[in-house]
Amino acid sequence: QTVVTQEPSFSVSPGGTVTLTCGLSSGSVSTSDFPSWYQQTPGQAPRTLIYSTDSRSSGVPDRFSGSILGNKAALTITGAQADDESDYYCVLYMGSGLWVFGGGTKLTVL
Amino acid sequence: QITLKESGPTLVKPTQTLTLTCTFSGISFTTSGVGMGWIRQPPGKALEWLALIYWDDDKRYSSSLKSRLTITKDTSKNQVVLTMTNMHPVDTAIYYCARSTVTTGWAFDVWGQGTMVTVSS
Numbered sequence: 001q002t003v004v005t006q007e008p009s010f011s012v013s014p015g016g017t018v019t020l021t022c023g024l025s026s027g028s029v030s031t032s033d034f035p036s037w038y039q040q041t042p043g044q045a046p047r048t049l050i051y052s053t054d055s056r057s058s059g060v061p062d063r064f065s066g067s068i069l070g071n072k073a074a075l076t077i078t079g080a081q082a083d084d085e086s087d088y089y090c091v092l093y094m095g096s097g098l099w100v101f102g103g104g105t106k107l108t109v110l
Numbered sequence: 111q112i113t114l115k116e117s118g119p120t121l122v123k124p125t126q127t128l129t130l131t132c133t134f135s136g137i138s139f140t141t142s143g144v145g146m147g148w149i150r151q152p153p154g155k156a157l158e159w160l161a162l163i164y165w166d167d168d169k170r171y172s173s174s175l176k177s178r179l180t181i182t183k184d185t186s187k188n189q190v191v192l193t194m195t196n197m198h199p200v201d202t203a204i205y206y207c208a209r210s211t212v213t214t215g216w217a218f219d220v221w222g223q224g225t226m227v228t229v230s231s
Contacts, residue, residue, distance in 0.1 A: 001173075034215030037156075045206060045221040047156065052215035053210045089157050097170030099147070099159040 004092055006102035012109055020105045021072040022090030031107045034093040035073035036068060039086045041102075044090065050075060057062035077107075085109040112136035114207050114222035121228050122197050129135055132190045132207030132222060137186050143212035146190040148181065150203040151224075158203075162210060163190060197229045 003025035007024040012018035022035055029035060031053045050066035052075065063078045073092075079085055088100045099110040114137075115209035118130035131136070161171045161181040162228060171179050180193045190207060204226050208218035 034217065036215065036217035039151075040157075045224050046218075048217060048219050048221075051217035051219065055214070057214075057219060058136045065143075066231070082214075091159070096166075097162060097168070099162070099216070099218075101149075101159055104156045109216065 002092075002094060002098075002100050004090065004102040006088075006105045007088060008103065009106045009108070012077070012084075012107065014080060014082060015110055016080050017076065017078045018034075018079075018080060018107065019069070020075045020088055020107070021069065022074070022092070022102050023072040024092070029068065029092065031068060032095070033073070035066065035068075036091045037064075037073075037075045037093070038089045040089065041086045047054045049088075054061075068087045080109050082109050091100075111210070112220050114209065114220060116205060116207050118205075118225055118227065120226060121202075121230065122195075123231050124198055125231060126197050128192075128194045128201070128227060130192045130205055130207075130225065132192075134188050134190070134209070135190070136206075137209060139183060139188070141144075141165060144209040145216070146183065147208050147210050148192045148217060149206045149208060149218065150201075151206070152200070152203040153201075155203075157206075160194075160205075161192060163198040164188045170187050199229045201227070202229045203227060 030055045037050040054066040144165045148160040204224040206224045207218040
Protein backbone atom coordinates (compact mmCIF):
# COMPACT_ATOMS: atom_id res chain seq x y z
CA GLN A 1 0.00 0.00 0.00
CA THR A 2 1.29 3.42 -0.98
CA VAL A 3 1.85 5.78 1.95
CA VAL A 4 2.52 9.47 1.37
CA THR A 5 4.50 11.07 4.15
CA GLN A 6 4.44 14.67 5.42
CA GLU A 7 5.86 16.33 8.49
CA PRO A 8 3.09 16.31 11.14
CA SER A 9 3.91 19.85 12.20
CA PHE A 10 6.19 22.74 11.40
CA SER A 11 6.65 26.25 12.68
CA VAL A 12 7.93 29.37 11.00
CA SER A 13 8.48 32.93 12.11
CA PRO A 14 6.56 35.73 10.42
CA GLY A 15 8.49 36.78 7.35
CA GLY A 16 10.47 33.57 7.35
CA THR A 17 10.75 30.81 4.80
CA VAL A 18 9.56 27.25 5.32
CA THR A 19 9.68 24.17 3.13
CA LEU A 20 7.19 21.37 3.66
CA THR A 21 7.88 18.03 2.05
CA CYS A 22 5.87 15.15 0.60
CA GLY A 23 7.50 11.77 0.26
CA LEU A 24 6.77 8.13 -0.34
CA SER A 25 7.18 5.39 2.23
CA SER A 26 9.09 3.51 -0.43
CA GLY A 27 10.54 5.14 -3.47
CA SER A 28 10.93 8.67 -4.74
CA VAL A 29 8.43 11.31 -5.74
CA SER A 30 8.86 12.62 -9.26
CA THR A 31 7.06 15.00 -11.58
CA SER A 32 5.34 11.95 -13.03
CA ASP A 33 3.36 11.72 -9.78
CA PHE A 34 1.94 15.19 -10.50
CA PRO A 35 2.18 16.34 -6.87
CA SER A 36 -0.37 18.93 -5.81
CA TRP A 37 -0.69 20.95 -2.62
CA TYR A 38 -3.72 22.17 -0.67
CA GLN A 39 -4.20 24.60 2.17
CA GLN A 40 -6.97 24.07 4.70
CA THR A 41 -8.01 26.31 7.56
CA PRO A 42 -10.35 25.06 10.30
CA GLY A 43 -13.93 24.66 9.15
CA GLN A 44 -13.10 25.36 5.52
CA ALA A 45 -12.81 23.24 2.41
CA PRO A 46 -9.30 22.75 1.05
CA ARG A 47 -7.90 25.39 -1.28
CA THR A 48 -5.70 24.32 -4.16
CA LEU A 49 -2.28 25.97 -4.10
CA ILE A 50 -0.02 24.04 -6.45
CA TYR A 51 -0.64 21.47 -9.18
CA SER A 52 1.65 19.46 -11.44
CA THR A 53 4.59 19.94 -9.08
CA ASP A 54 5.14 23.67 -9.53
CA SER A 55 2.15 25.38 -11.16
CA ARG A 56 0.29 27.86 -8.99
CA SER A 57 -3.48 27.85 -9.00
CA SER A 58 -5.28 31.01 -9.96
CA GLY A 59 -5.06 33.68 -7.30
CA VAL A 60 -2.34 32.00 -5.25
CA PRO A 61 0.40 34.43 -4.21
CA ASP A 62 3.83 33.83 -5.70
CA ARG A 63 5.31 33.35 -2.23
CA PHE A 64 3.95 29.81 -2.53
CA SER A 65 6.07 27.63 -4.77
CA GLY A 66 6.34 23.94 -5.51
CA SER A 67 9.29 21.82 -6.54
CA ILE A 68 10.98 18.46 -6.31
CA LEU A 69 13.75 18.43 -3.71
CA GLY A 70 15.78 15.27 -3.75
CA ASN A 71 13.31 12.43 -3.64
CA LYS A 72 10.35 14.44 -2.35
CA ALA A 73 7.89 17.04 -3.52
CA ALA A 74 8.21 20.31 -1.68
CA LEU A 75 6.07 23.34 -0.92
CA THR A 76 8.00 26.46 -0.02
CA ILE A 77 6.42 29.50 1.58
CA THR A 78 8.60 32.59 1.34
CA GLY A 79 7.81 35.51 3.63
CA ALA A 80 5.32 33.64 5.81
CA GLN A 81 2.32 35.58 7.01
CA ALA A 82 0.05 35.01 9.95
CA ASP A 83 -2.80 33.82 7.76
CA ASP A 84 -0.57 31.09 6.33
CA GLU A 85 -1.15 29.24 9.59
CA SER A 86 -3.09 26.26 8.26
CA ASP A 87 -2.97 22.57 7.52
CA TYR A 88 -1.21 21.70 4.27
CA TYR A 89 -1.85 18.50 2.33
CA CYS A 90 -0.08 17.03 -0.63
CA VAL A 91 -1.60 14.57 -3.07
CA LEU A 92 0.18 12.27 -5.47
CA TYR A 93 -1.52 11.04 -8.61
CA MET A 94 -0.10 7.56 -8.84
CA GLY A 95 -1.21 6.99 -12.40
CA SER A 96 -3.97 4.71 -13.67
CA GLY A 97 -6.39 6.79 -11.64
CA LEU A 98 -5.21 6.50 -8.07
CA TRP A 99 -4.82 9.49 -5.77
CA VAL A 100 -3.11 9.31 -2.38
CA PHE A 101 -3.22 12.11 0.18
CA GLY A 102 -0.48 12.70 2.68
CA GLY A 103 -1.28 12.95 6.36
CA GLY A 104 -0.99 16.72 6.33
CA THR A 105 1.32 19.23 8.00
CA LYS A 106 0.06 21.66 10.61
CA LEU A 107 1.94 24.92 10.07
CA THR A 108 2.24 27.38 12.91
CA VAL A 109 3.37 30.95 12.30
CA LEU A 110 4.86 32.45 15.45
CA GLN B 111 -18.26 30.59 -12.27
CA ILE B 112 -17.80 27.01 -11.16
CA THR B 113 -19.68 25.75 -8.12
CA LEU B 114 -20.03 22.36 -6.51
CA LYS B 115 -22.40 21.49 -3.71
CA GLU B 116 -22.71 18.24 -1.81
CA SER B 117 -26.00 17.03 -0.39
CA GLY B 118 -27.24 14.00 1.47
CA PRO B 119 -28.19 12.76 4.92
CA THR B 120 -26.41 14.16 7.93
CA LEU B 121 -27.04 11.04 9.99
CA VAL B 122 -27.01 7.39 8.97
CA LYS B 123 -27.23 4.25 11.05
CA PRO B 124 -24.55 1.57 11.08
CA THR B 125 -24.92 -0.96 8.25
CA GLN B 126 -27.01 1.48 6.20
CA THR B 127 -26.08 2.70 2.74
CA LEU B 128 -25.04 6.33 2.29
CA THR B 129 -25.98 8.20 -0.88
CA LEU B 130 -24.38 11.58 -1.53
CA THR B 131 -25.03 13.89 -4.45
CA CYS B 132 -22.70 16.50 -5.87
CA THR B 133 -24.53 19.10 -7.94
CA PHE B 134 -22.29 21.30 -10.04
CA SER B 135 -22.49 24.26 -12.37
CA GLY B 136 -20.05 25.86 -14.76
CA ILE B 137 -18.47 22.51 -15.62
CA SER B 138 -18.93 20.73 -18.91
CA PHE B 139 -18.77 17.09 -17.96
CA THR B 140 -18.95 16.06 -21.59
CA THR B 141 -15.58 17.69 -22.21
CA SER B 142 -12.65 15.36 -22.59
CA GLY B 143 -10.21 15.39 -19.67
CA VAL B 144 -12.61 16.19 -16.85
CA GLY B 145 -13.31 14.13 -13.75
CA MET B 146 -15.29 14.54 -10.55
CA GLY B 147 -14.05 13.00 -7.36
CA TRP B 148 -15.06 12.41 -3.77
CA ILE B 149 -12.77 13.00 -0.82
CA ARG B 150 -13.58 12.67 2.87
CA GLN B 151 -12.13 13.93 6.14
CA PRO B 152 -12.93 12.41 9.53
CA PRO B 153 -13.02 14.94 12.36
CA GLY B 154 -9.50 16.08 13.19
CA LYS B 155 -7.95 13.75 10.63
CA ALA B 156 -6.45 13.88 7.16
CA LEU B 157 -8.13 14.00 3.80
CA GLU B 158 -8.75 10.67 2.06
CA TRP B 159 -9.53 10.17 -1.62
CA LEU B 160 -12.49 7.85 -2.24
CA ALA B 161 -13.51 7.72 -5.89
CA LEU B 162 -13.49 9.56 -9.21
CA ILE B 163 -15.54 9.35 -12.37
CA TYR B 164 -14.22 10.59 -15.71
CA TRP B 165 -16.08 12.39 -18.48
CA ASP B 166 -16.20 9.13 -20.45
CA ASP B 167 -17.81 7.25 -17.51
CA ASP B 168 -14.59 5.46 -16.58
CA LYS B 169 -14.41 5.06 -12.80
CA ARG B 170 -11.69 4.69 -10.21
CA TYR B 171 -11.93 3.73 -6.54
CA SER B 172 -9.75 3.72 -3.48
CA SER B 173 -8.40 0.20 -3.15
CA SER B 174 -9.25 0.05 0.55
CA LEU B 175 -12.91 0.98 0.02
CA LYS B 176 -13.55 -0.30 -3.48
CA SER B 177 -15.95 -3.04 -2.41
CA ARG B 178 -18.25 -0.52 -0.72
CA LEU B 179 -18.25 2.36 -3.20
CA THR B 180 -20.15 3.16 -6.37
CA ILE B 181 -19.82 6.42 -8.28
CA THR B 182 -22.15 7.46 -11.07
CA LYS B 183 -22.95 10.59 -13.04
CA ASP B 184 -26.05 12.15 -14.51
CA THR B 185 -24.81 14.64 -17.05
CA SER B 186 -28.32 15.93 -17.80
CA LYS B 187 -28.74 16.92 -14.15
CA ASN B 188 -25.11 18.04 -13.63
CA GLN B 189 -24.78 15.61 -10.78
CA VAL B 190 -22.36 12.98 -9.53
CA VAL B 191 -23.56 10.46 -6.98
CA LEU B 192 -21.53 8.42 -4.52
CA THR B 193 -22.97 5.46 -2.67
CA MET B 194 -21.19 3.78 0.20
CA THR B 195 -22.59 0.57 1.64
CA ASN B 196 -22.36 -0.89 5.12
CA MET B 197 -21.65 2.39 6.90
CA HIS B 198 -19.73 2.24 10.17
CA PRO B 199 -19.04 4.86 12.82
CA VAL B 200 -15.47 5.24 11.49
CA ASP B 201 -17.02 6.54 8.27
CA THR B 202 -18.14 9.66 10.13
CA ALA B 203 -16.57 12.48 8.17
CA ILE B 204 -16.99 15.55 6.03
CA TYR B 205 -17.47 14.39 2.45
CA TYR B 206 -16.25 16.69 -0.33
CA CYS B 207 -16.68 16.54 -4.06
CA ALA B 208 -14.05 18.14 -6.26
CA ARG B 209 -13.23 18.60 -9.92
CA SER B 210 -10.11 17.15 -11.45
CA THR B 211 -8.79 17.87 -14.92
CA VAL B 212 -6.03 16.68 -17.16
CA THR B 213 -4.84 20.26 -17.58
CA THR B 214 -3.92 20.40 -13.88
CA GLY B 215 -2.30 16.98 -13.84
CA TRP B 216 -5.45 15.58 -12.30
CA ALA B 217 -5.22 17.77 -9.22
CA PHE B 218 -8.46 18.63 -7.45
CA ASP B 219 -8.77 22.25 -8.52
CA VAL B 220 -12.30 23.16 -7.45
CA TRP B 221 -13.94 21.94 -4.24
CA GLY B 222 -17.41 21.92 -2.80
CA GLN B 223 -18.05 23.13 0.73
CA GLY B 224 -18.43 19.59 2.03
CA THR B 225 -21.21 17.83 3.86
CA MET B 226 -20.91 16.29 7.32
CA VAL B 227 -22.10 12.72 7.71
CA THR B 228 -22.38 11.11 11.13
CA VAL B 229 -22.77 7.37 11.50
CA SER B 230 -24.50 6.49 14.73
CA SER B 231 -27.34 4.37 15.99
